[in-house]
Amino acid sequence: MGKRRPAGKRRSALPLILAAAAVLAIALIAIFLPRYLRKKPEDALDAVFFDVGQGDAILLSFPEGEFALIDAGSRDDAELLVEELACRGVRRLSFAAVTHPHEDHAGGMEAVLRAIPADKVYLSDGENDAGYYIDLLEWLEKSGTPCGVPGNGEVVYEKAGCRVTAVYNGEGAENLNDSSLIFRAVYGETSLLLTGDAEIPEETRLLALGGEIASDLLKLGHHGSQSSTGEAFLDAVKPRYAVISCGRNNDYGHPHREVLDRLERRGISLSRTDREGTVLFRSDGRAWTKP
Numbered sequence: 001m002g003k004r005r006p007a008g009k010r011r012s013a014l015p016l017i018l019a020a021a022a023v024l025a026i027a028l029i030a031i032f033l034p035r036y037l038r039k040k041p042e043d044a045l046d047a048v049f050f051d052v053g054q055g056d057a058i059l060l061s062f063p064e065g066e067f068a069l070i071d072a073g074s075r076d077d078a079e080l081l082v083e084e085l086a087c088r089g090v091r092r093l094s095f096a097a098v099t100h101p102h103e104d105h106a107g108g109m110e111a112v113l114r115a116i117p118a119d120k121v122y123l124s125d126g127e128n129d130a131g132y133y134i135d136l137l138e139w140l141e142k143s144g145t146p147c148g149v150p151g152n153g154e155v156v157y158e159k160a161g162c163r164v165t166a167v168y169n170g171e172g173a174e175n176l177n178d179s180s181l182i183f184r185a186v187y188g189e190t191s192l193l194l195t196g197d198a199e200i201p202e203e204t205r206l207l208a209l210g211g212e213i214a215s216d217l218l219k220l221g222h223h224g225s226q227s228s229t230g231e232a233f234l235d236a237v238k239p240r241y242a243v244i245s246c247g248r249n250n251d252y253g254h255p256h257r258e259v260l261d262r263l264e265r266r267g268i269s270l271s272r273t274d275r276e277g278t279v280l281f282r283s284d285g286r287a288w289t290k291p
C-alpha cells in the first residue's frame with residue numbers, strides 16, 4: 001500500500017489555480033472587451049481619420065458594410081494604411097477620392113488601389129507631373145478603373161440612408177490646395193464635411209455656390225493651417241466637432257494658433273490625429289460619438 005500524500009498539500013494548489021484563472025480571465029476581458037465595444041454596429045456610419053502623420057486618409061464605413069476612402073496619405077506610409085484597411089475588413093471600396101494631387105493625400109493611393117480595388121475614383125482637375133501622381137493615373141488607366149472629376153453637387157454615394165455629395169470640385173483654382181474636392185456626407189440628422197486642403201479662396205468660391213454645407217462634423221482644411229478655415233466659412237458650416245489631421249511636431253507648425261482660436265471662440269470641440277492618433281467618429285443617424 002502506497003504512502004498517502006498529506007491532504008493539505010493537495011488543497012494548497014487550488015488557490016494558485018484560481019488566481020491564475022482569474023488573471024487569465026481579466027486579461028482576456030481587457031483585450032477583447034474594448035474591441036467588442038469599438039466594433040461598428042451595422043446601422044452606424046463611421047468616419048475614421050487615420051493617423052498618417054502630416055497628411056490625410058479618411059475612411060467612411062457605411063451602414064451595410066460598404067466603404068469609401070478619401071485620400072491615402074503619403075507613399076511611404078501606404079503599406080501601413082493597406083494593413084489598417086484590411087484589419088477593418090475593407091476588401092473593396094465603393095469609391096475612392098484624391099482630393100488634390102499633393103503627395104500627403106495622393107502618394108499612397110496607387111498602393112491602396114492595387115491591394116483594394118475601387119468601383120470608381122474621383123480626382124480633382126488640378127494637375128501634377130510628380131512621379132507618384134503620374135504612376136497613379138497610369139495605373140488607373142491600365143486597370144480600367146472608372147475615374148474622373150465629379151460635378152459640383154454630384155451625389156457620389158447613396159445607400160441605406162447615407163448620402164455623400166461632392167459639393168465642390170475645386171474648379172477655377174489658382175493653386176493645387178484650392179483645387180481640393182470637397183465632400184459632404186449626411187446620415188439621418190448627422191453630417192460631415194471633408195475639405196481636403198482647401199484654403200480661404202476655395203472656401204469663398206464654395207460659399208458663393210450657395211449649396212448646403214452646414215455640417216456638425218468638419219475635417220479642417222490644410223491640416224489646421226491659418227490659410228484655411230476662415231471665419232465666414234466656420235460661421236456657414238457651424239460645426240459642433242472638428243478634426244485636424246496633421247503630423248506630430250510637423251515642420252509647418254500646424255495647426256496654427258489662429259485657427260485654434262477661431263474654434264475656441266465658437267466652442268467647437270477639436271480632435272487631432274497628432275495628439276490622439278487615429279480618430280474615430282461614429283454616427284447612429286442622430287448624433288456623432290467617439291466610441
Ligand SMILES: [Zn+2]
Binds near residue numbers: 055056102104105
Ligand atoms: Zn495636405
